[in-house]
Amino acid sequence: MKKAILYIHGKGGNYLEAEQYKKNCLGFDIIGIDYNEYLPWIVENQIKTVYDKVSKEYQHIFIIANSIGAYFAMHSLQNKKIEKALFISPILDMEKLILNMMSWANVSEKELYEKGEIPTDFGETLSSEYLSFVRENPIKWNIKTEILYAENDNLTSRQTVDTFIKSHNANLTIMENGEHWFHTDEQIAFLDEWMKKAII
Numbered sequence: 001m002k003k004a005i006l007y008i009h010g011k012g013g014n015y016l017e018a019e020q021y022k023k024n025c026l027g028f029d030i031i032g033i034d035y036n037e038y039l040p041w042i043v044e045n046q047i048k049t050v051y052d053k054v055s056k057e058y059q060h061i062f063i064i065a066n067s068i069g070a071y072f073a074m075h076s077l078q079n080k081k082i083e084k085a086l087f088i089s090p091i092l093d094m095e096k097l098i099l100n101m102m103s104w105a106n107v108s109e110k111e112l113y114e115k116g117e118i119p120t121d122f123g124e125t126l127s128s129e130y131l132s133f134v135r136e137n138p139i140k141w142n143i144k145t146e147i148l149y150a151e152n153d154n155l156t157s158r159q160t161v162d163t164f165i166k167s168h169n170a171n172l173t174i175m176e177n178g179e180h181w182f183h184t185d186e187q188i189a190f191l192d193e194w195m196k197k198a199i200i
Contacts, residue, residue, distance in 0.1 A: 004058040005199075006050060007032045010067030010089075021064060024195040028062065038068065040075050041133060047076040055081065062199065063143075067091055067155070067180065074141045085145045086198050088191065089153055089180045092164040094134045097155060102126055145170040146198035148191060150178030173198075 005028045007018035015032025022030055031054060035046045054061060063085040065073040070090030091097055102112065105120040109131075112118060118126045147170055149161050165172050175182075175190050182191045 001060060002058045003028045003060040003062070004054050005030045005062045005064055006047075006054065006073075008047065008063065008065040008069035008073050009033075010069050011038055013066060013069075017066070018064075021195060024192050025064075025199050028199070029058070030064075039130065040072060040137075043072045044076040047072060048080075051077060051080055062086070064088070064195070065090065074139045075137065078139055078141055078143075082143045084199075085143050086195060087145060087147045088182065089150055090147060090156065092156055093160050095131070096160060098126070098131050098134065141168055143169070146194075147172050148182075148194050148198075149174050150180055150182065150187075151176050152178060153180045155180050171198075 005018075005021075005025055007015065007021065007030055009015060009017050009032065015034040018030045018032035031050065033047055033050050035043050037043060051061070060083050061081065062083050063073050063077065065085065066088045068091045070085075070087040070092065071094050073085060073087075101120065101122075101124055102109070104122065105118065105126065107118050107120075107126055112126055112131065113128045116128050120126060145168060147161065147165070149156070149158075149172060151158075151174055161172060164170060173194050175187065178187055178190070182188055
C-alpha cells in the first residue's frame with residue numbers, strides 16, 4: 001500500500017524543507033507543496049490541486065504542517081481523506097491570532113475595516129478581508145492529529161492549544177523551553193524523535 005505525506009510549510013519556509021523529514025518517515029513518499037502567497041483562498045487551491053493528484057496514486061495520505069501551514073491544511077483539507085496530521089508549532093485559531101496582532105499594534109476593528117489594510121511595526125499587514133474570510137469560513141477538523149508545541153511559542157498560547165486538544169482528536173507533545181521556530185540542534189533533535197513516534 002503506497003503511503004504519502006503532504007508537507008505544508010510555514011511563512012518564510014519552502015517545500016524543500018520536506019527533504020529533512022524523509023529520515024523520520026521511512027516507507028513514505030514526502031511531497032512538499034510549493035506556495036508563495038499567504039492568503040488562504042489562494043493557498044487552498046494550490047493545496048487541493050496537489051492533494052487531488054496524490055490521492056489518485058496513494059492509498060494512505062498523511063500531513064506534516066508547520067506553523068501557518070497547519071491553518072492552511074485544516075482549511076483546505078478538512079473534508080478530504082487524511083489518515084493523520086502532524087502539526088509543528090501550529091496556528092490553531094487564526095481569528096485569535098489576528099485579534100492578538102491587532103492588540104499588539106493597537107488597532108481596533110473599526111479602524112481596520114475603515115482602512116482595509118494596516119501595516120505593523122512587527123512586519124505583518126493586518127487585513128480586514130483576511131479577518132472576514134477567517135470568520136466566514138470556520139473549520140471543522142475531524143482528523144487524528146499529533147501536535148508538537150514549544151513552551152515559549154510566541155504566536156499560539158498554551159490556552160489556545162489546550163482548547164483545541166479538548167475539542168479534537170489530538171495528542172499534544174510539549175518541548176520545554178522550545179520556541180515557535182524549531183531551529184537549534186537540540187530543538188531539531190527533539191522534533192525528529194517526536195516525528196518518528198507520531199508518524200506510526
